[in-house]
Amino acid sequence: MENTLDWNTSVRKDSVFQSTPFEKNIPVLLGLLSVWNVSFLGYPARAILPYSQALEKFAPHIQQVSMESNGKGVSIDGLPLPFETGEVVSNHDELMSNFFAQPDALAYGKTPEQLQKENVSENLIPHKTFSGNRPSLSLLLPELGAYNVGQLLAIYEHRVAVQGFVWGINSFDQWGVELGKVLATQVRKQLHSSRTQGAPLEGFNYSTSTLLKRYLETSSEQKI
The missing domain is CATH 3.40.50.10490 (Glucose-6-phosphate isomerase like protein; domain 1)
Structure with missing residues (x-):
């Protein structure tokens, strides 16, 4: 009701x-x-x-x-x-x-x-x-x-x-929002494969790759 x-x-x-x-x-x-x-x-x-x-x-x-x-x-x-x-x-x-x-x-x-x-x-x-x-x-x-x-x-x-x-x-x-969600999914998959399989960073521009690399190193040190 x-x-x-x-x-x-x-x-x-x-x-x-x-x-x-x-x-x-x-x-x-x-x-x-x-x-x-x-x-x-x-x-x-x-x-x-x-x-x-x-x-x-x-x-x-x-x-x-x-x-x-x-x-x-x-x-x-x-x-x-x-x-x-x-x-x-x-x-x-x-x-x-x-x-x-x-x-x-x-x-x-x-x-x-x-x-x-x-x-x-x-x-x-x-x-x-x-x-x-x-x-x-x-x-x-x-x-x-x-x-x-x-x-x-x-x-x-x-x-x-x-x-x-x-x-x-x-x-x-909401096309801009949808694009952000798609890109976020790609990043999420990359983070998972890099952490679990040691996969190299691929498909991102130099700036984003640098940030992701630093994030992975830091999160690994902190055991997140």
């Missing part, structure tokens, strides 16, 4: 994403804002700040789904893209007091004139000046239940899809 409820909930979220008008569609709006921030304003990074210990794994999940999905250099048609896609996603552990201070700090920053009025040393003014005018988004959940977390995940995953639609890329083809 629990799996059925989860499946139905997922279907409802997808149907809401498909049927809600754009001006009220949260993932559409977030996706468009991300496209604007990355491709037009040139901001390459996005910080996700979940001010709750229970959401400590949320940012890494979004980091994977966003960076692996939309970090593309070519369009669906295989053509090089003349603009940046994807975002570098960061995470910080902060207190709730900082949560409410962040929007103003990002929006208004700190000017040299303000710092001078605060009698900040001249040599420190360039380091403490912050230009501001940085976009930010704050989401407050009424409670941290399974349904709310599901909503949060659905919003961000649909946001990734919206960005891909606008950028003209296939967000979820």
Whole structure:
């Protein structure tokens, strides 16, 4: 019964994403804002700040789904893209007091004139000046239940899809990830054969071969 409820909930979220008008569609709006921030304003990074210990794994999940999905250099048609896609996603552990201070700090920053009025040393003014005018988004959940977390995940995953639609890329083809898995399998087989049979390193570039050789020597010394 629990799996059925989860499946139905997922279907409802997808149907809401498909049927809600754009001006009220949260993932559409977030996706468009991300496209604007990355491709037009040139901001390459996005910080996700979940001010709750229970959401400590949320940012890494979004980091994977966003960076692996939309970090593309070519369009669906295989053509090089003349603009940046994807975002570098960061995470910080902060207190709730900082949560409410962040929007103003990002929006208004700190000017040299303000710092001078605060009698900040001249040599420190360039380091403490912050230009501001940085976009930010704050989401407050009424409670941290399974349904709310599901909503949060659905919003961000649909946001990734919206960005891909606008950028003209296939967000979820995962070819780069698949290539990494294939290469990792080759490395795993090489490590096994080298350790158990003394097989020489073959099929890797000079740099990788050097690293693998050093790794095998070190792991052998440490009896891993």
